[in-house]
Amino acid sequence: MSERKMVATRDAYGKVLAELGKENKDIVVLDADLSASTKTVTFAKAFPDRFFDMGVAEQDMVGTAAGLAACGKIVFASTFAVFGSGRAWDQVRVSVCYTRLNVKLAVTHAGITTGEDGASHQANEDIAIMRALPNMTVVVPADGPEAEKAVRAAVGFYGPMYIRLSRPKTPVITDGLDQEFKIGKGLLMKEGKDLTIFACGMMVAMALDAADILAKEGISARVVNLHTIKPLDKELIVRCAKETGAAITAEEHSIIGGLGGAVAEVLVENVLIPMARVGLKDVFGESGLPDELLIKYGLTTENIVKAAKEVVKKKK
Amino acid sequence: MLSDKELEAIAVKLRRHIIEMTCAAASGHPGGSLSAADIITVLYFHQLKFKPQDPSWADRDRFVMSKGHAAPVLYAALAEAGFFPVDYLKTLRRLGSSLQGHIDMLSLPGIEMSTGSLGQGLSAANGMALAGRLDKKDYRVYCLMGDGECQEGQIWEAAMTSAHYKLDSLTAIVDHNKYQIDGKVEEIKNLAPFHDKWRSFGWHVLSCDGHKIEALRDALDKAAKTKGKPTVIIADTIKGKGVSFMEQNPLDYHGKAPTADEEKKAICELCNIKEFEI
Numbered sequence: 052m053s054e055r056k057m058v059a060t061r062d063a064y065g066k067v068l069a070e071l072g073k074e075n076k077d078i079v080v081l082d083a084d085l086s087a088s089t090k091t092v093t094f095a096k097a098f099p100d101r102f103f104d105m106g107v108a109e110q111d112m113v114g115t116a117a118g119l120a121a122c123g124k125i126v127f128a129s130t131f132a133v134f135g136s137g138r139a140w141d142q143v144r145v146s147v148c149y150t151r152l153n154v155k156l157a158v159t160h161a162g163i164t165t166g167e168d169g170a171s172h173q174a175n176e177d178i179a180i181m182r183a184l185p186n187m188t189v190v191v192p193a194d195g196p197e198a199e200k201a202v203r204a205a206v207g208f209y210g211p212m213y214i215r216l217s218r219p220k221t222p223v224i225t226d227g228l229d230q231e232f233k234i235g236k237g238l239l240m241k242e243g244k245d246l247t248i249f250a251c252g253m254m255v256a257m258a259l260d261a262a263d264i265l266a267k268e269g270i271s272a273r274v275v276n277l278h279t280i281k282p283l284d285k286e287l288i289v290r291c292a293k294e295t296g297a298a299i300t301a302e303e304h305s306i307i308g309g310l311g312g313a314v315a316e317v318l319v320e321n322v323l324i325p326m327a328r329v330g331l332k333d334v335f336g337e338s339g340l341p342d343e344l345l346i347k348y349g350l351t352t353e354n355i356v357k358a359a360k361e362v363v364k365k366k367k
Numbered sequence: 368m369l370s371d372k373e374l375e376a377i378a379v380k381l382r383r384h385i386i387e388m389t390c391a392a393a394s395g396h397p398g399g400s401l402s403a404a405d406i407i408t409v410l411y412f413h414q415l416k417f418k419p420q421d422p423s424w425a426d427r428d429r430f431v432m433s434k435g436h437a438a439p440v441l442y443a444a445l446a447e448a449g450f451f452p453v454d455y456l457k458t459l460r461r462l463g464s465s466l467q468g469h470i471d472m473l474s475l476p477g478i479e480m481s482t483g484s485l486g487q488g489l490s491a492a493n494g495m496a497l498a499g500r501l502d503k504k505d506y507r508v509y510c511l512m513g514d515g516e517c518q519e520g521q522i523w524e525a526a527m528t529s530a531h532y533k534l535d536s537l538t539a540i541v542d543h544n545k546y547q548i549d550g551k552v553e554e555i556k557n558l559a560p561f562h563d564k565w566r567s568f569g570w571h572v573l574s575c576d577g578h579k580i581e582a583l584r585d586a587l588d589k590a591a592k593t594k595g596k597p598t599v600i601i602a603d604t605i606k607g608k609g610v611s612f613m614e615q616n617p618l619d620y621h622g623k624a625p626t627a628d629e630e631k632k633a634i635c636e637l638c639n640i641k642e643f644e645i
Contacts (some may be wrong), residue, residue: 079501103497103532111490111524118431118494121472121480122502126494142521145484146491150472 055256057220058195061159064216065090067199068127068157071206072098078206079119081105081128083112088218089129089159113139113154117146120153125206128154132161132174132215136181147211148186155205156181157214161191162303163331163348164219164253164341173336179308181213182281188234189280191215191302191310193255197225197278200232208234217303219341221253225276237284243273246297246363248355249288251277251310254301254329261301261355270363280310285317292322297362299327301355303345306330325365327358369412371580377447378408378580379637382609384443384456386633389624392460395468398613398620399513400440402544402577402604409583410509411444419449422476428506429495431480433488434513434542435469436622441478442466450477486519488512489539493525496534507591510539515547518556523568529597530569538590539570539599542577544606546617565599577602609637 072078072094079101086092086104095102105112109130116126128135135158136143147154158177165173182189188210192198198216205212230238240255241262250258255276262272273295277284292298298318300311311328318326331348345351369377381404389395415428432441439459446453451465458464465474469483480491492510499506516522529537541561549555558564565572571593575582583602590598606621607613610633613620625633635641 079498101501105528106524106531108524108527110487110521111493111528114487114490114521114525115494115497115528117480118491118496119498120494121491122429122495122498124498124501141484142487142490145481146487150481 055222055224056226058223059218059220060192060195060198060216061090061218063195063198064157064159064202065093067202069093069097071203072101075125075206077123077125079103079124079126081112081116081126083107083109083130083134085130091127091129109134109139110142113142113156114146116154117150117152121150124153126154127157129157129159131165131172132158132177133172136174136177136213140180144184148184151186151210153209155212155214157202157216159216160218161215162217162252163336163344163350164217164303166218166341166344167338169338170335175305175331175336176308177215178280178302178304178310179312182313183308186211187281188212189215190234190278191251191280192278193252193276194221194223194225196223197232201278204232204234215252217253222256224256224259235279235282235284237287238276238278239273240276241272241274243271244295245271246299246359247273247275247291247295248299248301248359249275249277249310249314250301251280252303254303254350257352257355258301260352261359264352264356265359270359272359277310277314280313283313283317288314288317289321292318292324297325297366299329299355299358299362301329303350304330305333307333325362327362329354329358374408374412374580377412378405380447381408381440381443382637383634384446385439386610386625386630386637388439388442388456388459390627390630391457393624394460395439395624396436396622397439397625398546398606398617399434399542399544400437401608401610401613402606403437403440403511403542404608405578405580406511406540406542406583406602407440407444409580409587411448413584414587415509416506417477419477422450426504426506429479429492429508431482431488431492431495431508431510432470433482433510434485434516435482438466438468438470441470445475445477451475485513485516486521489522489525490528492537492539493528493532493534496537497532499536506536508537510537512539512541514541514543514545514552514558514561517541517558526565526568526570533595534597535594537597538587539597541599541601542604543601544604544617546606546621548621550618562601565601569596571596571598573598573600575600575602577604578608611636
């Protein structure tokens with residue numbers, strides 16, 4: 052595996068948001084006392100008039116975002132994923148989704164790689180609870196460059212959106228990709244015929260590594276980057292399922308209700324093939340270094356390889 | 368400008384609509400709609416700038432009904448103000464109607480925010496006031512809350528925001544009818560000292576009789592002239608106001624519609640008549 056550039060998706064967000072602020076005067080940014088961590092601080096410094104720190108009050112932040120959006124603003128509201136999705140869920144539901152207002156919930160510190168802060172700060176259920184909301188679009192960028200594209204796309208896309216970003220630096224894998232980023236369209240990252248690995252977020256890089264290892268063992272794994280969990284690219288999932296006959300999902304999220312759940316829903320209604328989910332097994336995390344936690348909770352390249360071999364074995 | 372007498376007559380009309388709508392729907396929240404009827408009358412027929420033929424007019428004043436269960440009184444006002452035909456009111460809560468049980472901004476012109484889950488409206492009103500400031504508009508933003516609703520934590524998060532950002536284009540009004548579903552507000556979870564709470568949160572606080580047109584006009588006028596801080600008008604009201612048997616048993620009519628007999632009795636009282644045929 053070649054050395055990859057490392058970028059945190061939250062850093063990419065902060066950078067592109069400040070650029071977009073220059074291009075579009077309707078963009079307003081809110082944060083809930085975490086601007087240094089979510090990286091909205093760059094926008095705040097460049098455009099102090101269009102930045103509002105709402106203090107430690109996520110519910111109020113989301114409601115205020117709705118009011119600004121109701122007056123035509125494109126509002127980015129940022130905090131940690133666990134607070135933006137969980138603490139303010141009902142506000143997201145009623146004030147943002149039911150109203151179909153133009154609020155982009157761009158949240159950072161998603162998943163277990165939030166690390167040392169421990170279980171209270173690790174959002175492992177957010178994809179599930181956000182994608183269950185009508186009118187919500189859910190995007191999980193695979194790396195820094197894709198995060199930039201997703202945030203740019205969000206500005207040109209009307210409606211509520213949940214953009215899930217990470218704390219640690221993660222490998223850059225979409226640089227130089229000749230496929231266009233389109234909300235709702237998955238990306239074929241690597242061809243393969245024996246199974247498809249559907250992944251999102253930082254797990255796409257691991258899926259690519261897993262495919263390399265599997266190739267050496269004679270298993271040809273296709274890798275698909277499903278950066279948009281909702282609306283899900285059903286057509287691509289069904290086509291890959293038919294062409295490869297087995298599937299696994301890999302996500303830095305609970306195996307309940309996230310990418311794994313979403314893909315399983317599509318498969319069970321369309322193509323019955325062996326499938327396995329790599330993700331957190333219905334447990335809370337704990338404090339530790341991101342890499343230690345990924346190993347302890349089964350979110351590694353090796354876990355993907357193991358799951359891939361098992362589903363391939365189950366093929367008729 | 369309408370006289371107090373004319374506004375009082377409109378308030379009676381709104382109350383009659385509330386009774387007829389909830390009776391026809393056989394569900395809904397008459398008590399808290401009736402208590403807010405005079406406040407809504409003064410807002411929609413005296414205070415607010417809006418154009419029924421152009422509901423998204425950029426310079427209009429914004430009104431957020433945070434106590435979303437009082438939808439009937441807002442629907443009645445919007446119909447009387449010309450946003451849609453009065454006849455449509457009888458579709459309240461029916462399948463396919465734009466008159467949802469709790470307010471849905473996407474289904475009806477003239478509605479600024481969807482509400483129903485209590486405590487969310489003041490935050491949205493703050494957002495509208497901030498947007499007005501960014502856009503250098505001079506519209507005002509009004510938000511009506513219930514007193515029971517002020518038990519929601521988000522109200523106080525939002526109250527801090529309004530004061531912190533010195534949102535003097537915002538007037539909040541509390542329909543202080545002293546009852547919530549389970550009983551008297553002071554017995555369920557006391558808000559007192561209610562006025563002091565708002566004052567300590569940095570608000571300009573006014574009190575008035577929420578059923579006196581002149582008092583409401585005066586308070587709204589004072590609020591609009593207040594600079595540097597948001598104003599809250601704590602309007603003393605009576606749950607079920609205007610209908611004696613509802614005023615006497617407010618807990619029975621929080622979320623229960625009048626029967627056909629009760630409807631008749633209520634309308635006779637409201638219109639000051641002895642008997643009528645529907």
